[in-house]
Amino acid sequence: MTTATATPPPTAGKAMRTVHFRIKRCDGPGKPSRWESFNVPIPANSNVISCLQWIAANPTTADGKATTPVVWESSCLEEVCGACTMVINGKVRQSCSCLIDEYAPNDGDTVTLEPMSKFPVIRDLWVDRTRMFAALKRVKAWVPIDGTYSLGAGPMEGPRASETRYKLSECMTCGCCMEACPQYHLQADPAGWETSFIGAAPISQARLFNDHGTGKQLKSERLEALMGPGGINDCGNAQNCVQVCPKEIPLTESIGAIGRAATVEAFRRFFMAK
Amino acid sequence: MSEQQSFMERHHFLLRRLHSLSGIVPIGTFLIVHLTTNASIMWGMANHRAAEYAADPVGRGVATFQHEVNFINNLPFVFLIELFGLWLPIAFHAVLGVMYAVTGSRNTRAYAYGGNKRYMLQRLSGYVGVLFIFYHVATLRWGWTFLVPGGTEWSSQFAASTLAMALRGHADHFSITGLFVSLLYFFGVSLLVYHFANGLWTAAITWGLTVSRAAQQRWGYVCATVGVLLMAAAWSALGGFMFAVNVQKAETVEGVLYQEHHGEMAPDENAPGEPDLIEPQAALSTNRTDG
Ligand code: SF4
Numbered sequence: 001m002t003t004a005t006a007t008p009p010p011t012a013g014k015a016m017r018t019v020h021f022r023i024k025r026c027d028g029p030g031k032p033s034r035w036e037s038f039n040v041p042i043p044a045n046s047n048v049i050s051c052l053q054w055i056a057a058n059p060t061t062a063d064g065k066a067t068t069p070v071v072w073e074s075s076c077l078e079e080v081c082g083a084c085t086m087v088i089n090g091k092v093r094q095s096c097s098c099l100i101d102e103y104a105p106n107d108g109d110t111v112t113l114e115p116m117s118k119f120p121v122i123r124d125l126w127v128d129r130t131r132m133f134a135a136l137k138r139v140k141a142w143v144p145i146d147g148t149y150s151l152g153a154g155p156m157e158g159p160r161a162s163e164t165r166y167k168l169s170e171c172m173t174c175g176c177c178m179e180a181c182p183q184y185h186l187q188a189d190p191a192g193w194e195t196s197f198i199g200a201a202p203i204s205q206a207r208l209f210n211d212h213g214t215g216k217q218l219k220s221e222r223l224e225a226l227m228g229p230g231g232i233n234d235c236g237n238a239q240n241c242v243q244v245c246p247k248e249i250p251l252t253e254s255i256g257a258i259g260r261a262a263t264v265e266a267f268r269r270f271f272m273a274k
Numbered sequence: 275m276s277e278q279q280s281f282m283e284r285h286h287f288l289l290r291r292l293h294s295l296s297g298i299v300p301i302g303t304f305l306i307v308h309l310t311t312n313a314s315i316m317w318g319m320a321n322h323r324a325a326e327y328a329a330d331p332v333g334r335g336v337a338t339f340q341h342e343v344n345f346i347n348n349l350p351f352v353f354l355i356e357l358f359g360l361w362l363p364i365a366f367h368a369v370l371g372v373m374y375a376v377t378g379s380r381n382t383r384a385y386a387y388g389g390n391k392r393y394m395l396q397r398l399s400g401y402v403g404v405l406f407i408f409y410h411v412a413t414l415r416w417g418w419t420f421l422v423p424g425g426t427e428w429s430s431q432f433a434a435s436t437l438a439m440a441l442r443g444h445a446d447h448f449s450i451t452g453l454f455v456s457l458l459y460f461f462g463v464s465l466l467v468y469h470f471a472n473g474l475w476t477a478a479i480t481w482g483l484t485v486s487r488a489a490q491q492r493w494g495y496v497c498a499t500v501g502v503l504l505m506a507a508a509w510s511a512l513g514g515f516m517f518a519v520n521v522q523k524a525e526t527v528e529g530v531l532y533q534e535h536h537g538e539m540a541p542d543e544n545a546p547g548e549p550d551l552i553e554p555q556a557a558l559s560t561n562r563t564d565g
């Protein structure tokens with residue numbers, strides 16, 4: 001039998017504890033959501049994904065009813081792809097790196113899983129993150145090379161710039177910063193994506209490529225996109241994004257840097273544009 | 275494409291930045307001046323030049339405040355300054371501010387970070403601030419006395435005494451509605467001071483003055499200091515008008531200043547420097563019976 005102990009996590013010698021999973025489910029786009037509960041036996045070092053795998057293999061709810069396996073998305077299982085992002089106990093994070101021993105150390109503890117609320121649900125915990133990739137296109141988050149001729153070696157980059165940019169390049173388009181942002185809202189219709197708030201990650205990506213020796217050729221176009229409706233000015237400086245980013249990307253610094261670039265660009269256009 | 279965009283969308287960037295700027299200049303600057311003026315009811319106690327009008331410290335505060343109010347009302351083009359420096363910018367800032375604020379959502383329960391709470395409070399203080407400013411201007415400026423406890427009409431010539439009455443609802447004590455209005459002032463003014471200090475902090479990010487986290491923190495300390503000082507000015511002013519001012523004594527001091535003021539403006543008066551006044555000490559002991 002298991003006793004409720006906060007620490008240390010149960011050892012192999014003891015019987016496995018059971019953790020109660022409350023999962024917000026949805027059968028498909030536009031379908032209503034419902035809650036289902038599952039009692040999951042927890043071996044040491046479990047994470048949310050391993051528990052979801054157990055549920056997939058044993059799709060029976062806590063009150064004994066047979067149900068469909070819970071659907072989720074994941075890929076790398078080491079917090080670098082961002083696919084498994086969901087809302088766990090009310091806060092957004094990656095589920096693959098979410099350890100049950102931390103979140104539910106005791107027998108009978110509950111873990112609540114919900115899909116991200118700012119992206120349309122495809123099914124259960126799986127959401128459609130297309131809008132984030134559309135946002136990267138909106139800010140032209142790439143280095144322009146047409147590939148028809150050799151450009152030779154790229155421009156030199158100093159260690160300090162490279163250190164700054166390396167951090168920014170770690171973004172995995174997971175959506176945490178959008179999910180937690182009070183200015184970012186669900187927008188299922190792609191027609192609305194161009195003018196609704198773009199979120200912190202693409203703003204930071206615009207900075208990453210604006211600061212690149214070759215990427216800066218598109219700087220003006222990136223700023224153009226970010227100075228319009230849904231761009232940098234729609235940020236309300238709540239700074240939730242930087243708090244929840246799993247990669248600890250300095251998003252608020254990127255927002256300040258793009259704000260500065262936009263200020264300069266506005267003056268440049270006023271006084272110098274033809 | 276640009277034909278289909280609304281005015282707000284076409285001028286999105288300019289309007290957003292003007293909104294940010296207008297909060298600092300002129301509105302924030304005015305707030306500093308206004309609160310410093312009001313606080314003269316307190317710092318005026320140390321104003322030795324006001325000793326000419328009153329022997330007691332509170333009386334000196336009343337005289338100093340009256341002097342400040344007279345100074346503002348005697349500014350040239352005061353109406354134009356108010357219209358373009360104040361009413362239009364405040365209307366612009368308020369209308370756009372509400373339009374922008376409704377695009378936000380509240381998630382401070384799930385994400386209870388300090389920044390998120392400040393974000394939420396910035397919007398809340400904006401909403402409350404608009405309503406408070408409307409009440410403040412309607413009652414004290416446009417003379418909507420039916421909204422003033424006790425029905426006092428604020429007079430720029432008897433500034434401290436009528437203000438104390440308009441806050442308390444009664445000359446010597448708080449009426450129920452007076453208590454309510456006093457609390458409204460306390461929260462309204464405090465929220466507006468917060469709105470300004472926090473807005474000063476976020477504006478620096480918006481314009482790109484503060485980029486690094488360290489710079490944002492340093493500027494945060496500056497803004498917090500500004501906020502604390504303004505809060506001190508606001509609270510001391512309110513405390514002065516709510517608790518310190520003795521309405522009858524204040525009227526006496528104001529009466530002296532009134533005569534002096536109007537005496538000077540009258541065409542055939544005594545030579546300057548020798549105004550025809552009630553002696554200050556005599557003025558203080560005058561037993562005014564009107565209310
Ligand atoms: S910036 Fe951080 S939180 Fe946002 S998408 Fe990238 S990795 Fe995720």
Ligand code: SF4
Pocket residue numbers: 177180181182183184199200234235236237238239240241242251252255
């Ligand atoms: S700082 Fe801006 S982008 Fe980040 S959470 Fe706040 S509003 Fe969203």
Ligand code: FES
Pocket residue numbers: 073074075076077078079080081082083084085094095096097
């Ligand atoms: S599966 Fe890739 S981040 Fe979790």
